[in-house]
Amino acid sequence: MTYPEDINADVSAGPALKVGVCIDFPIVDVHRPFLDGIRLAFDEAYAAGIIDRPARLIVKEAEGLPRGDANAVVRVWQELVDEGCVASIGPMISDNCLAVKEHMDTAAQTKIATLTWAGTDDQYNEYMFGFGNGSLPEEPFLIAESIADRGLKTVGVVFERAAPGYGYAENFADACRREGLEIVHSEGVGQVHRDMGATVANMMTRKPDALAYFGFGLPGVEMNAALSAAGWDPPRYMCAAFILCYVVPQYMTGLKGWIGVDQFDEENTVGAAMLSRFEKRFGYRQDNCVPTLAYDCGQGLALGIGHASTLTPMGVMRGLEKVKALPSATGGPGTRISFGKWNRRAWHGVDYLVMREINDDATGTRLVARFRR
Structure with a gap:
């Protein structure tokens, strides 16, 4: 699948961040709000000076499990690494995230911080960060x-x-x-x-x-x-x-x-304000967790990149460890996003579910x- 150029900010004026997006779910209807949520977060971070250059989203897609092949997801994730992305948002499905983790641990010479929606606690290693769309344990x-x-x-x-x-x-x-x-x-x-x-x-x-x-x-x-x-x-x-x-x-x-x-959760004022900005920017609105999850992945990663001492995979991974108490658009009121050393799970607050x-x-x-x- 090809994606329209307007998912990216104008990067013609200078250098851009290469940010990977690994889509492992073959549901076309969700791709647009997912990518637009990420795009909005990075553009706002650039406008606010959190990152010093615009982001170029490099999107790769493979039909992974449950209906496809986990190896195909591993292959496109590796392509994002090889193209020089400083981090990846995705894959999203637990089965495929476990396959990427195994690849990281046994075969990948270079690792990049990978933000997932998977709900399994078995996915985590030094470079795997979880914005779980749910939680198998909770x-x-x-x-x-x-x-x-x-x-x-x-x-x-x-x-x-x-x-x-x-x-x-x-x-x-x-x-x-x-x-x-x-x-x-x-x-x-x-x-x-x-x-x-x-x-x-x-x-x-x-x-x-x-x-x-x-x-x-x-x-x-x-x-x-x-x-x-x-x-x-x-x-x-x-x-x-x-x-x-x-x-x-x-x-x-x-x-x-x-x-x-x-x-x-409609009572989350951070999410409500984000969805209003989303509607103003893109001309449509979805009152559900897909755009908020995508936005939170984008804003969390952008802040981690802003904290990075060097724009390298390790620098960004360490920068993500400095993300603390970021108000979340996802979940109930008061949900926060925090990472740290040995802490790779994004959501903090009981009402994220x-x-x-x-x-x-x-x-x-x-x-x-x-x-x-």
Whole structure:
């Protein structure tokens, strides 16, 4: 895929920063707000003097897991390194980030700071920084709290047979023990070839009070169809795969009925102001977490570059360690972005995760819950 030149600032007047963008999700609808969010952050940082030259975004795309090939993602990430990028935003999906981390640790001669949306804690090394679009360890506790607070006692679990699904399921079992919930059935499903009718039938034999789904998200719509065909409408909870309702148009209707983990909160005034500037700049608005996440990656990286003593991969990595208490456009009010030595996880503040559900008219979503106080 080629990207329009207007994603880049005017770099004709002098040197520019080479910033890599590694896109490993084949969802075309999300590319524009994702790139525009990054672009806005870097342009604002340049205008404010945080960085001393404009950024040139070098965009590479590969269809990684779950439907593609992790090696393809590793290959395009390495191309960004070879082209002299000082850092990379992406890859985004846990499976692919783990592959890039393994490549860094075993094969890459040069490493660059890599900012990801992956939710696994296994991704981190010296150069991997996480702007997790969710968290495999923490989302299950928010979901378990939400189920327990509703007075429900038993739950059926569906998880994808892949690293994120297994990680979610393990942490959800811990969360259920803490909340006094009983898991009456747990079933793994494939990421691409699925018989959700059989899975729903298996669940119905155990009659759980609620369902919980963990994975990348593609089976969610198929589960809704199977539930409808079976005439069963239990309360159902989904991990951060819920944000597919923002990035795949048909999923806003297809995921109705699910309550899911999200990172958009209307009460975050930093995010609201950023979205207003985004709309003024680009002529459209999306009230969801895709542009805010992209912007936060961009502003965090720009600040790290500004702190770098040298514009080299190591200099930028060390500069990111100096990013402290940066107000976040993503998550609830008060969420901050901080890094440090041995600290590669961006979000600080309990409400960087929230629960939302799709409105009755399927035109947007509404806030349902935050972590229990």
